Amino acid sequence: MEVSALEGIADPEAATIERALPLLGFDAVGDMRVGRMFRFVVQASDAAAAQAAAEELAHRLLANPVIQRAEVAVHPLESEGAA
Amino acid sequence: MSSSGSGGVNVAVVVFPGSNCEHDTVEALSTVDARGELVWHTQLSLEGFDAIVVPGGFAHGDYLRTGAIARFSPVMEAVRQAAASGVPVLGICNGFQVLTEARLLPGALMRNAGGRFLCETVECEVISTSSALTANTSVGQRLRLPINHFEGNYTCAPDTLETLESSGQIALRYVSNPNGSMRSIAAVANRAGNVVGLMPHPERACTALMGSTDGQVLLGSFVQAAADRAGNSGTVAAVAAAGV
Numbered sequence: 001m002e003v004s005a006l007e008g009i010a011d012p013e014a015a016t017i018e019r020a021l022p023l024l025g026f027d028a029v030g031d032m033r034v035g036r037m038f039r040f041v042v043q044a045s046d047a048a049a050a051q052a053a054a055e056e057l058a059h060r061l062l063a064n065p066v067i068q069r070a071e072v073a074v075h076p077l078e079s080e081g082a083a
Numbered sequence: 084m085s086s087s088g089s090g091g092v093n094v095a096v097v098v099f100p101g102s103n104c105e106h107d108t109v110e111a112l113s114t115v116d117a118r119g120e121l122v123w124h125t126q127l128s129l130e131g132f133d134a135i136v137v138p139g140g141f142a143h144g145d146y147l148r149t150g151a152i153a154r155f156s157p158v159m160e161a162v163r164q165a166a167a168s169g170v171p172v173l174g175i176c177n178g179f180q181v182l183t184e185a186r187l188l189p190g191a192l193m194r195n196a197g198g199r200f201l202c203e204t205v206e207c208e209v210i211s212t213s214s215a216l217t218a219n220t221s222v223g224q225r226l227r228l229p230i231n232h233f234e235g236n237y238t239c240a241p242d243t244l245e246t247l248e249s250s251g252q253i254a255l256r257y258v259s260n261p262n263g264s265m266r267s268i269a270a271v272a273n274r275a276g277n278v279v280g281l282m283p284h285p286e287r288a289c290t291a292l293m294g295s296t297d298g299q300v301l302l303g304s305f306v307q308a309a310a311d312r313a314g315n316s317g318t319v320a321a322v323a324a325a326g327v
Binding site: 010012062 | 147151155183191193194195196197236239
């Protein structure tokens with residue numbers, strides 16, 4: 001799960017990093033957004049159930065919907081075979 | 084300035100792992116004739132208290148987001164119930180962050196614009212007197228208060244901002260915006276006015292020795308609101324759990 005600032009919400013950390021880019025010669029890099037990644041295992045009957053559980057977790061705890069959005073990607077654990 | 088008639092007001096000062104302003108808060112409350120009592124965050128009941136303060140610090144280490152985990156501490160259900168029944172609830176600095184995460188106050192506190200930790204004394208102006216914190220002040224009154232934060236940049240959705248403006252929920256603004264807060268907001272209240280949060284530290288401005296006693300104006304008002312409500316309890320118990 002990737003949690004980052006909503007579009008239109010100021011991202012001072014990204015802005016600070018962006019200001020350093022020209023100093024390093026990265027003139028072609030812009031639109032920086034800084035987020036945070038959460039990696040965890042969900043036991044669920046299928047991918048849709050895992051997705052729903054992760055989105056519920058994002059909504060209730062891991063992201064603050066007032067200022068953040070969460071993107072969830074579900075990958076089956078290899079040891080358990082394809083879901 | 085001590086608020087007459089507020090003697091005997093009992094204030095719960097909620098302590099989370101990582102809180103660090105609780106003792107200052109208890110001390111400051113004593114200067115406005117109130118009795119503060121530390122309450123550990125696992126406590127389930129806040130019965131018998133006339134008001135609640137969620138003090139500053141770094142509740143649960145500020146992990147995840149400021150206030151994000153404190154919101155789920157056991158005591159918060161009692162805070163929620165008290166807030167809904169009209170008990171004055173004040174969040175100072177990290178306490179403000181906790182109350183927004185708990186959705187007892189609208190909006191969120193983000194990293195300061197400019198990316199700097201701020202530790203200075205700022206001037207704030209009273210915008211609305213309809214909150215428990217500012218009821219005893221007058222609109223336009225200026226107060227010198229210390230700020231001490233990294234995440235004090237008040238943010239909310241545009242429609243929320245308009246509601247805050249039109250319903251008098253902006254209690255204080257910074258005279259000179261130090262942290263990028265929308266419309267220079269320093270303190271907001273819920274619609275009923277009994278739940279208030281602010282980033283400045285009134286508890287650190289309660290003796291002349293500390294450079295300002297303006298914090299007593301705010302804490303005195305808050306304690307007075309608690310005393311008034313306690314004196315009328317039963318008649319105002321039905322204060323609606325107004326949505327924030």
